[in-house]
Amino acid sequence: MIFVNSMSDLFHKEIDRAYIDQVFDAMEHADWHVYQVLTKRSSLMRNYIRTRYDGGPVPRHIWLGVSVEDAAHTSRIEHLKQINSDARFISFEPLLGAIGDVNLRGIAWAIVGGESGPRARPMEEVWARELRDTCDRDDVAFFFKQWGGARPKSGGRLLDGEEWNGFPWQIVPEPIIRALQPEDA
Template identity: 30%
Template sequence: MAMNSAIEWTDHTFNPWTGCTNISPGCDNCYAEAWSKRSGHVKWGNSPRKRTTESYWKAPHIWQAKAAQFAALNGRRQRVFCASLADVFDNQADPAWRTDLFDVIRQTPALDWQLLTKRPQNIRKMLPPDWGNQGYHNVWLGFTAEDQVRFDQRKRFIREIPATVWFVSYEPAIGPLRLSEADPKPNWLISGGESGHGSRPMISQWARDIITDCRRHGIPILHKQWGAYGNNPLVQELGLDIASAKVQDPYGKGGGLVDGELIREFPVNRSVSASNAA
């Protein structure tokens, strides 16, 4: 449950509770489920979720207290991914825990909270009563779409639910995904291949295609990683051996360069700025 995160698109992870149930193909090799089996912290699937400790819940307040210093050093606000070992909008989690989470979010206005879910159909009914017509200034809402089918199933929520930032996590990418002219457009998109034991392949061209679509529509995109070097175009297309590919592209699991470019773009949270982080 590391709080200072190595994930390329965030600074911290915060898990108000742990445990989840797999609901789509993207969950098949879930790293959080593998963690639960190794740690024994919580049983995965249709089992009770486990709330984290009160001392752990103090971490966001510590980050908030250091927000001005962080902004001065980095020229931006801190990002908090919630939750890496659970789903904020899981209907099997205790609603009181979610209420407590949104209380913490309100009390930490200088942190940008990245709430990523595979259950966007639950978001509206689980948002706090004061969400309003624009959402909280420090909350980014996102959903996972591992392929075109899942994006098409979930994309309507971008239009239906207001948020300061809407983002899509195309990770693990297990099929192609394209953005059409008619699609509702997120403010940010993350792409990446699957990593770990039993990982499924990502075709190099899928990354190029979604990058092209995002740039056509002015959407910042962050290509996190290829997941495995077998997915990396240096190996997949150019036939380079894996040892050589690791030297040429050491970014992330399986490397992260797309045709020689490291693509790590972020959205601008226009409702706040680093200068008012306090």
């Protein structure tokens, strides 16, 4: 799995469309990999994808996601759902506030985590728990990454006493699944 532009945003307003085209050309060509594209500029991604694929489906090996840190940014979820793709995911990281009652149907994967670093703002347990319950209700794979903090690993990965390692295997393209299996299987 390749996280595209993991420390930047492919859909930042200053990124040239020709560059975005080159990135998508490369991803489409190398369909033996799974690519994750994550953005905060959800409307720009939605508009680009609609134009590039003429409203048709995005290749299954290109996973599109949005960052949603609190209830004020849930419109990004709706933009994501307007893209014709089975491989949609949301990163609720850093989770900085309650998300509220949202409909996650049609989303394959949710990743939840607290902010990390020396000035990390705390994540409330109830926010993570509510998202876990929403994912359960809406049939979304739920992955709890970390509590966050100045030393995020020391906070652990347990939510209500267990690790949550949900992964959307149902959207992984079949050739990739076969490649991951041992030869004698």
